[in-house]
Amino acid sequence: MNSPDLPAASEGTRRLTPGELQSVAFARAALGRRGFDEEQVRNFLTYVEREFVQLLSERAALADEVNRLRSQGAKGASNVMAPEDAHFQAVRILSQAQQTADMYVADAERYTRELSHEARLHREAILSDAKGRAEHILEDAHRKAAAVADTAVRATEQTARPVPHQGGLPDTERHTLELEREVAYLRTYSDVYRTHLRSYLEALLRNVDEWEASERASLPR
Amino acid sequence: MDVQRLKDNFAHVAEQGDAVALFFYSDLFVRNPHLRDMFPIGMSIQRDKLLRALGQIVARVDDLGTLVPFLQQLGRDHRRFGIIAEHYPHVGASLIATLRHFSGPAWNDDIEGDWTAAYTLVAKVMLEAADEDALTRPAWWDGQVIAVERRRFDITVLRVQPDRPLPYQPGQSVAVETMARPRLWRYYSMANAPRPDHTIDFHVRLVDGGPVSPVLVRTTETGDRIRMGAPVGTLTLDETSQRDVLLVAGSTGLAPLKAILEQIAGRPSPPRVHLFFGARTRDGLYDLESLSKLASEFEWFTVVPAVSEEVGGHGFSALLQAGPGSVRRPGSWFEPVPRTDGDVEYGNLSDVVARHGPWNDHDAYVCGPSAMVGHTVEQLVQLGVPREHIRLETFADAQR
Numbered sequence: 001m002n003s004p005d006l007p008a009a010s011e012g013t014r015r016l017t018p019g020e021l022q023s024v025a026f027a028r029a030a031l032g033r034r035g036f037d038e039e040q041v042r043n044f045l046t047y048v049e050r051e052f053v054q055l056l057s058e059r060a061a062l063a064d065e066v067n068r069l070r071s072q073g074a075k076g077a078s079n080v081m082a083p084e085d086a087h088f089q090a091v092r093i094l095s096q097a098q099q100t101a102d103m104y105v106a107d108a109e110r111y112t113r114e115l116s117h118e119a120r121l122h123r124e125a126i127l128s129d130a131k132g133r134a135e136h137i138l139e140d141a142h143r144k145a146a147a148v149a150d151t152a153v154r155a156t157e158q159t160a161r162p163v164p165h166q167g168g169l170p171d172t173e174r175h176t177l178e179l180e181r182e183v184a185y186l187r188t189y190s191d192v193y194r195t196h197l198r199s200y201l202e203a204l205l206r207n208v209d210e211w212e213a214s215e216r217a218s219l220p221r
Numbered sequence: 222m223d224v225q226r227l228k229d230n231f232a233h234v235a236e237q238g239d240a241v242a243l244f245f246y247s248d249l250f251v252r253n254p255h256l257r258d259m260f261p262i263g264m265s266i267q268r269d270k271l272l273r274a275l276g277q278i279v280a281r282v283d284d285l286g287t288l289v290p291f292l293q294q295l296g297r298d299h300r301r302f303g304i305i306a307e308h309y310p311h312v313g314a315s316l317i318a319t320l321r322h323f324s325g326p327a328w329n330d331d332i333e334g335d336w337t338a339a340y341t342l343v344a345k346v347m348l349e350a351a352d353e354d355a356l357t358r359p360a361w362w363d364g365q366v367i368a369v370e371r372r373r374f375d376i377t378v379l380r381v382q383p384d385r386p387l388p389y390q391p392g393q394s395v396a397v398e399t400m401a402r403p404r405l406w407r408y409y410s411m412a413n414a415p416r417p418d419h420t421i422d423f424h425v426r427l428v429d430g431g432p433v434s435p436v437l438v439r440t441t442e443t444g445d446r447i448r449m450g451a452p453v454g455t456l457t458l459d460e461t462s463q464r465d466v467l468l469v470a471g472s473t474g475l476a477p478l479k480a481i482l483e484q485i486a487g488r489p490s491p492p493r494v495h496l497f498f499g500a501r502t503r504d505g506l507y508d509l510e511s512l513s514k515l516a517s518e519f520e521w522f523t524v525v526p527a528v529s530e531e532v533g534g535h536g537f538s539a540l541l542q543a544g545p546g547s548v549r550r551p552g553s554w555f556e557p558v559p560r561t562d563g564d565v566e567y568g569n570l571s572d573v574v575a576r577h578g579p580w581n582d583h584d585a586y587v588c589g590p591s592a593m594v595g596h597t598v599e600q601l602v603q604l605g606v607p608r609e610h611i612r613l614e615t616f617a618d619a620q621r
Contacts, residue, residue: 091247094251106263106265110430
């Protein structure tokens, strides 16, 4: 699953470079899942972590080296540089190590910021998609129900026509007609609504399962 | 001590910016490797802080009236980092070495004398303030997270039990360090008035790319340990005032205002209180349930929720709550169903507040993101609220 852009976590001798941090690219997650490919992101984090640990132990080694040099200098060994120079050199080396560490931290922070930003955009897109769908379901249910109700009314009117009254239907019949229309509307409406809602909720449940699984997998320890 | 000579020398050195602080810390750590552990791995923010503090000290070195309180606070603040008297001479030595290094040929015994005198004074004032502070309170408070409520994917309410009581004024905040991110401190407001069991609530919002807030929001669990510094902050209730109270909270800016609200609730005859609670979207109103409960409990308290990036009349939740009858249908037998989200106002928080005025006889307390706080204060002043009746706090930019 490793893309060629991602440094393989098993290459022990390679060192992380700022350029790599800037240019790392993750594959999109597998079909049906959102975000980046998890395994790649995790591998990459492991890789960065190992670099940090190495950096820290290097720094500790440097400090030891400084102490050794200073004690040598104090002993007045002739083939050793002056304590003053050794000190400046140590300061310079430590400064460089610190700057490298700072750069890694800054790169890592920028990287997570971009990642979170994208995740937020995804979230908003999903939400507005869901809202759109919901409105579509309601509209659809309404449209179908209205059509069924109209058909029902026309059918009743036609059965009623052969018995003409003076100027139209009596109130009771008109009322029955209206009720039948409403019943037909409601039946169809709830039918369509239920069907849509069921399939939508099932899809949501699948999403929640997926989310839970990926969160569990990403938790440390 | 020649003040002008000292200022000139610092201006010259400070031109070299970050390199100065970088040299200072490297020199300090090479001479005293054991001090390295007192600092975070990433040091860039630390270096900025050092240069800023030095600049402020040097700028005020001939104005003891403002310099001394600044240094006293600095001395007290440093207690929670575990800085003690024996560290001060090391810092002084590295500071002098750094200034000497960057002054080049301009350095001489006189300048060294100026700096030594100045640093001796600074260290003395800081240490005395720290020692005095130590008579009345500990350097820090450790505590344990006893409850974690994830209110939204990026907002969590933490309840912390300090190991010993942590006295504070409602509205104040403390610097917080989590053991998962050592040496990185972030200010959070206590979101409750002091309780008999001394527990404290924090409302934490995840800042993208921040090193600390994502850990607090997403991975903190009950049982985790945190460390807290001494309470600070001036967004506190004016208890001498007889005026009614207006609270304006943007997002987790609610925390200190909720503490103030609870403080008011404890009074024998509370004033009328209006709380405006704003967020970008409805699901950002993470504490509305609890506020609504308080509003139904206290007749003197009104809460007005507001969202700025949703428009009334749309949205799935509104449709669901309203039921199918809200879909326009010709000849419907249904009466239009009233929308049940009518309790949320739409618009910028400051505009919503303005719509509900007048507020000119109120005390106003405003907390939230800086743009929101700025707009609200501006509008309140325009509406006739005297500026001295407004207390405010913006999210520290360091709440990452």
